[in-house]
Amino acid sequence: MLEVRNVSKAFGGKTILRDLSLGIGTGEIVSVLGPSGSGKTTLLNLILGLTRPDSGRILYDGEDLTDVPAERRRFNIVFQDYALFPNLDARANILYGLRNHPGASSAAEVDALVDLLGLREHLGKRIDQLSGGQRQRVALARTLVLKPRVLLLDEPLSALDGVIKESIKARIRQIAREFRLTTLIVTHDPEEALTLADRVLVLEGGGIAQYARPAELIGRPANGFVKAFILRQLEIKRENILALFQAARA
Amino acid sequence: MRRGGDGSAGGLRGPYAAFWSVAALAALFLALPVGAVAVRAFVGEGGAGLGAFAEAFRGGALPRALLNSALAAGLAAAIAAPAGFALAWAVRCSGLPRWARAAISGLTLLPMLLPTITYGFAIVYAFGRQGVVTSLLEAQPFPIYGLGGLTLGYVIYTLPTAFLLTRNALDYVDRRFGTVARLMGDTPWRAFVQATLRPMAGPIAAAFVQSFFLAFTDFGVPASVGGSFKTVAGLLYDRMLGSLPDFGVGSVIALAMLLPSVAAFFLLRWLGRAQTRYERPADDLPPPRNLPRDALAALLGLCSCLLTATVFCTVLIVPFVEAWPYATAPTLAHVRAVLGDPGLMAVCRNSLVAALGTAALCTLTAYAAALVTVRSELPAWCKDAVSAAATLSGCVPGMVLGLAFMLVFSGTPLGHSLLLIVCCNTFHFLNAPYLMMKGALEKLNARWETTGRLMGDAWAGTVLRVVTPNARRALLAVFGYCFVNAMVTVSAVIFVAGARTAVATSKIKELQFFGRFDDIFVLSLLILLVNLAATALLRLADRKAQP
Numbered sequence: 148m149l150e151v152r153n154v155s156k157a158f159g160g161k162t163i164l165r166d167l168s169l170g171i172g173t174g175e176i177v178s179v180l181g182p183s184g185s186g187k188t189t190l191l192n193l194i195l196g197l198t199r200p201d202s203g204r205i206l207y208d209g210e211d212l213t214d215v216p217a218e219r220r221r222f223n224i225v226f227q228d229y230a231l232f233p234n235l236d237a238r239a240n241i242l243y244g245l246r247n248h249p250g251a252s253s254a255a256e257v258d259a260l261v262d263l264l265g266l267r268e269h270l271g272k273r274i275d276q277l278s279g280g281q282r283q284r285v286a287l288a289r290t291l292v293l294k295p296r297v298l299l300l301d302e303p304l305s306a307l308d309g310v311i312k313e314s315i316k317a318r319i320r321q322i323a324r325e326f327r328l329t330t331l332i333v334t335h336d337p338e339e340a341l342t343l344a345d346r347v348l349v350l351e352g353g354g355i356a357q358y359a360r361p362a363e364l365i366g367r368p369a370n371g372f373v374k375a376f377i378l379r380q381l382e383i384k385r386e387n388i389l390a391l392f393q394a395a396r397a
Numbered sequence: 398m399r400r401g402g403d404g405s406a407g408g409l410r411g412p413y414a415a416f417w418s419v420a421a422l423a424a425l426f427l428a429l430p431v432g433a434v435a436v437r438a439f440v441g442e443g444g445a446g447l448g449a450f451a452e453a454f455r456g457g458a459l460p461r462a463l464l465n466s467a468l469a470a471g472l473a474a475a476i477a478a479p480a481g482f483a484l485a486w487a488v489r490c491s492g493l494p495r496w497a498r499a500a501i502s503g504l505t506l507l508p509m510l511l512p513t514i515t516y517g518f519a520i521v522y523a524f525g526r527q528g529v530v531t532s533l534l535e536a537q538p539f540p541i542y543g544l545g546g547l548t549l550g551y552v553i554y555t556l557p558t559a560f561l562l563t564r565n566a567l568d569y570v571d572r573r574f575g576t577v578a579r580l581m582g583d584t585p586w587r588a589f590v591q592a593t594l595r596p597m598a599g600p601i602a603a604a605f606v607q608s609f610f611l612a613f614t615d616f617g618v619p620a621s622v623g624g625s626f627k628t629v630a631g632l633l634y635d636r637m638l639g640s641l642p643d644f645g646v647g648s649v650i651a652l653a654m655l656l657p658s659v660a661a662f663f664l665l666r667w668l669g670r671a672q673t674r675y676e677r678p679a680d681d682l683p684p685p686r687n688l689p690r691d692a693l694a695a696l697l698g699l700c701s702c703l704l705t706a707t708v709f710c711t712v713l714i715v716p717f718v719e720a721w722p723y724a725t726a727p728t729l730a731h732v733r734a735v736l737g738d739p740g741l742m743a744v745c746r747n748s749l750v751a752a753l754g755t756a757a758l759c760t761l762t763a764y765a766a767a768l769v770t771v772r773s774e775l776p777a778w779c780k781d782a783v784s785a786a787a788t789l790s791g792c793v794p795g796m797v798l799g800l801a802f803m804l805v806f807s808g809t810p811l812g813h814s815l816l817l818i819v820c821c822n823t824f825h826f827l828n829a830p831y832l833m834m835k836g837a838l839e840k841l842n843a844r845w846e847t848t849g850r851l852m853g854d855a856w857a858g859t860v861l862r863v864v865t866p867n868a869r870r871a872l873l874a875v876f877g878y879c880f881v882n883a884m885v886t887v888s889a890v891i892f893v894a895g896a897r898t899a900v901a902t903s904k905i906k907e908l909q910f911f912g913r914f915d916d917i918f919v920l921s922l923l924i925l926l927v928n929l930a931a932t933a934l935l936r937l938a939d940r941k942a943q944p
Contacts, residue, residue, distance in 0.1 A: 217851060218408075223852075230842050232845065232863045233867060243849075243852055243862075244852030244853060247852060247854060
């Protein structure tokens with residue numbers, strides 16, 4: 148169980164997060180949704196340990212991690228641009244962390260992970276020879292090899308083509324189930340957030356607008372912001388798609 | 398993007414180590430010596446006062462030298478900046494075949510591989526009373542000692558820099574504007590003015606200021622063709638290494654040299670900021686066919702190649718004939734004599750060691766400094782201190798730094814050592830390598846250090862395993878820049894090199910005193926060969942480093 152308790156953070160006098168509290172169950176997938184400037188990235192950095200909160204605590208299974216540096220929290224992240232190391236091939240990227248943590252995964256476990264992510268035939272390739280989707284899977288593998296307790300994904304689908312998005316979504320869900328991995332996904336796309344996650348956290352102006360299951364969010368939006376920001380977008384999308392199919396049938 | 402580094406202080410141990418290394422070196426080998434010169438100008442043996450100023454200005458020698466330097470440097474810059482741009486245009490905007498453009502670039506840049514002091518002697522042997530060109534023309538084209546020779550020498554010295562600056566700027570001028578101007582019915586000349594000349598005004602002005610700064614602070618050219626036309630650099634040399642060195646007066650002259658340099662530096666920085674920024678580099682589309690344009694480009698290129706060739710053919714001829722111009726039979730005697738002279742060979746070895754040492758130390762220092770400013774989460778004051786050191790290094794002329802080193806380190810165990818030459822060169826050159834490194838490191842992914850840290854790396858670990866391998870092309874380029882510059886520099890070294898640590902350039906100055914010009918040209922040729930070899934090797938390494 149990951150807990151954020153009464154966390155506040157300001158940069159240069161500007162409040163980014165205000166007295167924020169939430170809990171995420173082990174193995175749960177939560178997506179964080181909000182317009183830019185709503186505090187998504189700051190929340191990610193706070194949980195990861197790259198930023199210290201001005202007040203409040205961050206706990207994992209009851210252990211207070213607020214003062215534990217990022218590298219000892221056993222949380223990890225896949226950045227939006229993946230931050231792969233272009234001087235190393237796919238294999239060396241995946242195995243990078245094992246130099247510092249030799250026991251984190253056995254050779255057999257790494258093999259299984261490589262197969263799960265469909266990377267077997269790409270292991271010898273340079274990073275610039277990989278497609279966007281392959282890069283993302285290498286970045287995922289590099290992170291998962293270290294068996295993080297919490298996995299953070301920053302805009303995991305925004306750099307991908309439409310076709311590959313759905314398969315990556317399925318893969319993320321599969322991994323979270325298989326490893327019972329607590330997963331936090333930051334996104335600005337309501338469709339992505341609602342179809343990928345068990346629960347959705349909607350941020351607005353540094354506070355929580357709503358934290359609920361997707362069906363509940365659709366059925367009972369907590370306020371005008373959730374309605375305008377999420378429901379409206381999804382409704383327009385639905386109408387456009389329905390109109391398309393009806394025109395084709397007619 | 399890189400905010401929020403307050404997560405853990407332990408993660409800053411590596412960055413602080415890099416910062417304090419750079420800071421300690423810069424304090425000892427830059428701030429302290431330059432500060433000592435400033436103090437020495439005002440405080441002499443007789444206490445504080447303006448005595449040194451009165452002495453330096455007595456008889457009007459210093460103001461006259463300042464005017465002379467400004468005049469010659471101004472003339473040279475006024476020629477080099479537009480000429481550099483014209484050549485850059487010929488190389489970048491014409492339809493000349495690739496080999497022709499490569500030849501123009503190569504020959505225009507060739508003087509960079511030779512010390513400026515050699516230019517002067519080459520001019521004497523080409524245009525002097527018994528020079529190669531003079532004997533061909535059967536008349537001396539212009540008086541070479543004084544303003545004429547000085548200006549020509551400065552033009553040869555600064556043209557490569559003006560060419561490089563404007564060529565790089567041209568790469569960022571969007572060619573589509575030229576196409577649009579033509580489509581809207583502009584004449585070719587108007588289209589050229591609108592789409593090329595206008596956006597290049599800033600870079601051409603920058604080339605002028607940079608050329609002026611280089612010429613104003615150069616020592617090599619006036620040392621060889623200055624004659625009785627005294628420049629500031631010549632005056633400083635006479636007062637410090639003449640019969641009676643006077644540190645007080647020397648420091649005043651150094652300050653007089655430093656102030657215009659500081660002004661030039663900040664003017665350049667301002668010009669750089671004021672420049673039109675295009676969003677992307679111009680595409681490399683071949684320009685449309687246009688014969689008159691290409692003919693003009695070819696003519697310009699030919700002029701530049703001819704200038705380089707006429708001046709520097711002497712470097713290739715004089716060492717291989719018996720006694721130019723009296724006995725012109727070919728011989729290898731001079732080359733053999735130099736190669737067989739243990740003293741001169743020791744000088745060459747010193748040059749090589751000093752250049753390799755400078756390249757290593759300067760590359761490391763510039764890399765560490767750039768890591769601190771763009772790839773660490775150190776507090777702002779650390780980054781400001783590092784960029785201030787780089788700025789100071791860019792402002793201080795080599796002669797001033799050399800004099801400062803003489804003032805501070807003479808008599809210490811470091812005095813006149815090769816190590817001191819390496820340190821002096823490092824901080825003489827640091828600004829450009831620092832900016833090159835900074836530009837390269839800014840382009841690399843900003844998340845690598847965080848990613849490495851989350852996988853258990855210390856900062857230094859990620860720097861070694863990820864950042865450095867991905868910066869290797871920039872590191873090679875900086876290494877080459879420092880090596881070549883260390884091989885040809887004379888201004889600072891002249892004050893630092895000792896009897897046993899003379900390098901090729903300072904030895905050339907000494908050989909001039911004895912009139913041993915054959916040896917001077919053989920040494921110059923050796924410097925050229927070493928630089929050509931180094932350039933070729935680095936190009937090979939760069940090709941290998943390409944992904």
